[in-house]
Every structure is written in structure tokens, then in C-alpha cells.
Amino acid sequence: MFGFISDFFSGREKDAPAPELAQAPKPGATTIAYDPNLIAALEADHSKLVELYGKMWDEGFEKKNYVKLSRILAEFKSLFQGHLLKENVRFYVYLEQSLGKDKHTLAVVKEFRTDMNDIANAVIGFCKRYSKGAFTSAMEAQFKKDYTAVGEALTRRVQSEERDLYSLYQPS
Template sequence: MFNFISDLFRGDSDANDERYARSTVAGGKPNRTISYDPTLVNALKKDHHALVDIFQRIWSEGYERQDFRKLSGLLTEFKSGFQAHLIKENVRFYVYLEQTLADDAHTLQIVKDFRSDMNEIANAVVQFCKRYSHEAYTAEMIRDFKRDYQKIGEALTRRVTLEEQELYTLYQPA
């Protein structure tokens, strides 16, 4: 699991962090900017693939087998990987788009709406993971899990598809 999380943040070269964030002085104040990273979109898609794999295992290795210890562990792994992905996406992807689209109010608003929507989905995912990260389940939790899992799965599937087919196409060199 720790390799998965560290892989989320590793670029082509750890020594090349300067390409992601530069600090310049403008009017005496530091000005942070995020540079284009040609490997970022593929890294985000790789994250999606890994998260989908864990999410499917939550069902097949945890819920279907009624192995609540395994289910709890997979939910914790999913939540950690999901949050690490969101940090990467928020810091490196969205900030870059907001910088480069500053003069295109319409597209910038679409990006901000995507970001806001993702924050709502993220809250639901984290709450789902917290609610079901227990090694003992009540009958009510077992019944509700299936419904909640399907709702989260539908939201994530819709979101990943939109990101990969629409949103990620906006990520271009400035």
C-alpha cells in the first residue's frame, strides 16, 4: 500500500520538482506557479485504474465473502489512495488549469464547476469509507452497504469517464 501512495506522487525525477512549482518574486511577494507536466495526465489515469481495481476488490474480496476484516482494510486502502489522488489532482492539475485559463472566463468556470463537483463526490466517498471501515457489521450495515456501494460506484464511474474523456483534454502546455 505504501508503494501505491508514494507512486502517486513520484514524477519522472524526484530531483526535478522545480518543473512543478516555481517561486518568483513579483512586486516583492512570492508568486507560486505550477508548470506543465507532460506525465501528469497519464499518472492521473494510472491512479484511476488502481483505484477502480481496489474498489472492485472491496466487493469481490470483502463484501461478497462477508470478510469484514478484509473489507475494512480495502476501504482504508481505497480511502488513502483516493485522498492522495485528490491532492495530486487539486495541487498539480486544477491549479495549473486555473492559471492557464485565467483569461477564458467560460472555460475557467467549467473547470471550477468540475472541481466543486469532485469535492462533493470526495466527501461522499470518504463518508462511505468511514461508515463501513469496521470489522463487525450489523444486519442493517450489510443491507445498506450494497446500496451505498452501488451509488458511490456509479458516481465514480461517471466522474472518471468525464475526467478522462473531457476534462483532461484541457491540460495542455501554456
């Protein structure tokens, strides 16, 4: 039903293991070190989020199995929040420190970060709204609209991150 999101990820390995992340910096360190595995880990998160997004519809909503939908939403929300933390703490902070002298690119990165926070609030709200386990007919109709809107927003965001933003992540 929602090919726009699966089309983008159709070329990826479905069960590719997430790469190991580099060790955390030593206590007292004031900078974030470059992690050669970070982008692959973020992209693996994207693939898993897309898989869970599809399951929301296929295994939960479409079958009117709202208990299962609630579980999938909880898993999606947890992975999404972990992904955001990884991006905010390891990716954006590193970019901001490594692009400190490039004011224009730094401004673009900060705008991406602000936009992602807006999307994150909408996605978390969606997960909370529909994780109750019971649906009214009005909720069913609204879920379809909200599900589509979330999918479209995430697809646009992931495409722009992977196409434009992740290429900025380079060793200093």
C-alpha cells in the same frame, strides 16, 4: 455484479506502472509547471481505484470478510485522497492559471472541481462508515446501496474527467 465500472476500464493494462511525475517546482515559485506525465499518473490512479473498488466487493463484502474489507477500504481511501491532492494541487491549479483569460472554460473547470469535492466527501464518508470491521444486517443492506451509488458516481466522474477535462491540460 457491478459491470458498469469494470466495463469502462476493461481496455486498460491491469498492472501498468504509474508514470513518474515531473519534479516539484522550486521553492518560491508562484506557478505550477506543466507535467507531461500528470494525466497518465491520474489515469493510473483511476485504474488502481477501480481495482480496489472491485476487491471491496469480491474479496471483502461478498465473502463477509469484513476485516479484509476494512483493509481494502483503508487502502482505497488513502489512494483516493492522494489522487485528490494530486488533482487539486497540480492539475486544477495549473488549469486555472493557464485558462485565466478564458472565463467560460475556467468556470466549467471550477464547477468540475466543486463537484469533485462533493463526490470526495461522499466517498470518504463511505470509507469511514464501513471500515469498522463488523457489520450488522442493516449495515449489510445499506452497504450494497452505498457501494452501488459510490461506484456509479465515480464512474460518471472518471469518464467525464478523462473524456472532457483532461484534454484541457496542455503546455502553456
